[in-house]
Amino acid sequence: MIVLRARPLVLMVLALIPLALASLLIGVADLSGAQGGLILSISRWPRTLAVMLTGAALAVAGVVMQELVRNRFVEPGTTGTGEAAALGLLLATLAFPEAGIGTRMIAASLGGLAGTAVFLSLIRHLPPQEVLLIPLTGLIWSGVLGAVVLHIGWQTDLIQLVGIWLMTGEFSGVIAGRYELLWIAGLAAGLALFAADRLAILGLGDGVARGLGLNPEAVMRLGLVIVAVVTAMVMATVGMIPFLGLVVPNIVSRVMGDNLRASLPVTALAGAGLLLTCDIIGRLLIFPYELPVSTVLGVLGAGVFLWLLWRRPGHD
Amino acid sequence: MIAVSDVHHHIGQAQILRDITLTLPAGKITALIGPNGAGKSTLLSLVARLTPLQQGQITVAGLDVQRAPSRELARTMAILPQNVAVFSRLRVRELVAFGRWPHHQGRPGPQDAAKVAAALHDMGLDDLSHRFLDQLSGGQRQRAHLAMALAQDTPWLLLDEPLAALDMAHARALMQTLARLRDSGKSIVMVLHEVNYAAAWADHVVALKAGRVLAHGTPETVFAPDVLGALYDTRLRVIRQDGRPLVLHHL
Structure with missing residues (x-):
């Protein structure tokens, strides 16, 4: 039993190692030269780590969001969390131009928290059997928030900054010293591993959770914080990366179910692996130039998303 | 009372x-x-x-x-709510095991496994315990939820x-x-x-x-x-x- 459960995890680790090695080796600069060690430690290693942290954290955030909403078709990128975090960051940048990175990240996280909380209250009255209304509402909500962010960005000449946050997530600019916030995203995702049983029980419904002695609101708040912090850190560091939080949890759930205690670590590793694969593809397709990872993932993810919608019409 | x-x-x-x-x-x-x-x-x-x-x-x-x-x-007290509909893709045994949560808070022991097995048996779910809930009929799912309440052993x-x-x-x-x-x-x-x-x-x-x-x-x-x-x-x-x-x- 233990062997069976451990197997997907071991497979994931084994798959991740060659991917990480490939990511370390791909690039224009020659690692065997005099600067090789420096390039590795300043650029390649941080980039590889950043991609894996982002992938793992976004996949876990996707699972958490799906348990909170009890719907498979949501992720932080389709519920307004990213746009709301960008709004928080933008407002903080405007109101306190001198503010340090800590303050601005708190503002981004709070923005994401508020935006997601509004989304949750928006969907509360939707009929639960209409599963596609929830992601649609999320898309509309994130569209509205995105428009507000763009408008303010336009008015205040910060459109370039906003563009980096909202448009295309990519890792070409990642070097040592410019990705470390992603560790916070990783830590937040790690929190979900500790709360795996609680989140899984919450997914069974408020009634069941309360009956088992859990406080559903408290678990909900914890989940919200995880989702908001992960999204805010990723959005501010590398930009939004669509679909990852949707695709990876759905595939892992198909294969091994939603017993999060067993499946969340696999989901995290699969997220890291998928994003790393997309990043490597993006770096190789038009070498020595790069395609943003979110573009590669968008093409891949849209396909998988359509497939998910198509094979499970209407309900679960 | x-x-x-x-x-x-x-x-x-x-x-x-x-x-x-x-x-x-x-x-x-x-x-x-x-x-x-x-x-x-x-x-x-x-x-x-x-x-x-x-x-x-x-x-x-x-x-x-x-x-x-x-x-x-x-x-x-254990409660079986009305019309339980579960979005999660859990196996029957995994669902029933959550009934032990109030007793072990995440660290199940041997007596928890025994209660889960007994509840599965009482609800005639021995053969279905490794099936996913979404592979079951409505009545079988209802029995899985009942087994979860029984496993709570209140x-x-x-x-x-x-x-x-x-x-x-x-x-x-x-x-x-x-x-x-x-x-x-x-x-x-x-x-x-x-x-x-x-x-x-x-x-x-x-x-x-x-x-x-x-x-x-x-x-x-x-x-x-x-x-x-x-x-x-x-x-x-x-x-x-x-x-x-x-x-x-x-x-």
């Missing part, structure tokens, strides 16, 4: 329960019966603290359901329409299991839609109508034709079968 005193409940403008004061005996099977919309599920939900109490007080085995620590309540068991979706054989098997649990000292409160299961198996019956207690007591007192006729506003006959009332209402 469960003591309900002076409970009123409304949802929006609609008064769901009015001035409910009653005690439900320990060590018995208590059936809540009544027409649709009588407030049965609401009352059970209030007792199970799934719905916040608006007025009055409810204690279960001496614990105030509004104030007692949630974990202590979860070790005192002195009180609150079941909202546990027979919904169960076929005759499984319905009888469930009532036999509940009777055995009652004989081992547990207390069971269940909302029953089908009055004859209440007539045949319950020790105590509470009849609710329009948010009030119309009658309560032994099946013999509640299943008098005039009481039952007034409860459901319909013509029916009550005959005796093996010393128990049997309601004929489908003719």
